[in-house]
Structures are given as C-alpha cells and as structure tokens.
Amino acid sequence: MVRRIDLKEILIRTGAIKDNIDKAKWRTCQGVISVTGQKFINWSDGGIGGGGAIDLIIHLKQYDFKSAVSWLFDNFSSSGNQISNNIKPAIQPALRLPKKDEKKLPRITNYLKYDRFVPLELINLLVKSGKLYADKRANAVFLLLGKEKSVVGAELRGTTTKRWRGMATGSRKDLGCFYIKRSHTNKMVLCESAIDALSCFALNRDFITLSTSGANPKPAWLTTFINKGFEIYCGFDADEIGDGLADKMMRRYPSVKRLRPIKHDWNEILQSKYHTC
DSSP, rough: GGGGHHOOOOOOOTOOEEOOOOOOOOEEEEEEEEEEETTEEEGGGGTTTEEEEHHHHHHHHOOHHHHHHHHHHHTTTTTOOOOOOTSSSOOOOHHHHHHHHBGGGGHHHIIIIIIIIIOOHHHHHHHHHSSSEETTOOOEEEEEHHHHHHEEEEEEEEEESSOOEEEEEOOTTOBBBBEEEEEOOOOOEESHHHHHHHHHHHOOTTTTTEEESSOOOOOHHHHHHHHTTEEEEEEEOHHHHHHHHHHHHHSSSSOOOEESSSSSSHHHHHHHHHHHH
C-alpha cells in the first residue's frame, strides 16, 4: 500500500532537510516536522499531525487524497516499496506556477546575493532568461525545463523570515530540471537543489550544473544524458543521506562518479570562499 511507504523516503524526495541535531526532525516547506515510525507532527503548524505516506503528502503538498496517491505512485512505484496493485493512480495535477511579482524581485535578489553569496551576474542572467523570478510571497521561483525548454515545474525557495523549500503544484521532476550552463561542455554535476546548482556553477563554470530537486538517486532524465556520453558527477550533500543516495546512483549507473563537497554542500563552500576573502 502507498500508505506504508517510509515517511523519511518521502521527506527526502520532497526536498526536506534533516536536522543536524535531532534526527527525528526535518525542515520542510510546511515547517518543522518530527517523524516517529509512520507518524508525523508539524511543530510549526500548531502540532498538527497524521499517520502514513498519504497523510504526509496531503500535508506537505496540500493535495487532495487522489492527487496524493498519484504523486506516491509516480515517485515510488518502481522502487522497493510495496504498492498494492488494486490502487490506481489519480490524474497528475495540472502545473500551477506562482504568479510573478516584480515588486518582490529585490527581496529574492538580496537573499541570493547577501544570504547565499550567489554572484549578482548569475542572478541577473537567470532573471533575464526567465528561469528565475519572484512570486507574491517573495519566494524565489526556479523553473524546471524539459524538452525544447518547455516549463514542466518549479522549485520554490522562501526568502523571508519563514525559510522553506518546496515545489510548485503539478511539477514534473521526471520531465525536466533546473540547470545552468555557460558554454558547450560534456561535464555535468547533479546537485540537490537549484541554489546548490547555482553555487556549484559559481565555483566552477566549466560544468553544467543541474538540480534533482531533492536528493534522488535515479532521476528519470538521467539515462538520456548518460546515453549521450556526458561525463556525470553526483554532487549530493556531504552527509549520511547524500552519501547513501550517491552510492545508490553510482551502483545503478556505473558511469556516474562522486564529486563530494568539501563542506556540507556547494553553497556552504561558496559562502566560506567569500567569508575568507
């Protein structure tokens, strides 16, 4: 049953960040959540909680029951999780991108430049290309692009006092990703988030850097690049989760190599570079 899928696997797939001190706590797009077995509690939302994978997805993504089941099928039907064949997936929810709010653009620019130390030239480049914009909540919206640069989803990053990360409703991570490149190259680094991909690119512009929008050992589009002969590196975070998922990716795709950040992630390296200047 989809309800029995490991909640920690769902949190990883949705881009939640594990607390460094309390291993039961995760930072999610809906606040700080604690997980015990198959039960969860959201401490940032008045202690609301639930049990099972479906409840967690409904809570994290604000889906209805059918959409939650559909999401779980899309993301876990080919994994080792046991999913009952008598439950049919619902229709994939339509993509709903947040509306642009030009007045909030300075906020996300300042966040990326001063909090994350992303070079302003890269921020402006993405804004000009339309791959980055601000919504009415001052979230940074990083577009996922698929075939022929069609928009298939978006990563969202909170830039106000409520810092969070999530995905636009209906995003199809299986059809595309956020990426940045300067020139033609066959070297590619896979990162866990758009900000990490930006940070990795700022550190070494000889790579194409892509975001898997959460540590995912088998993004659906990866085989396309492997078959085209790209030299691919897994640049997931230097922690237990990142290392474990990188190992899974390399076992599944032997041509992929590990590029482990010397700090926790690429943005931490970027920040340390400027702090020591």
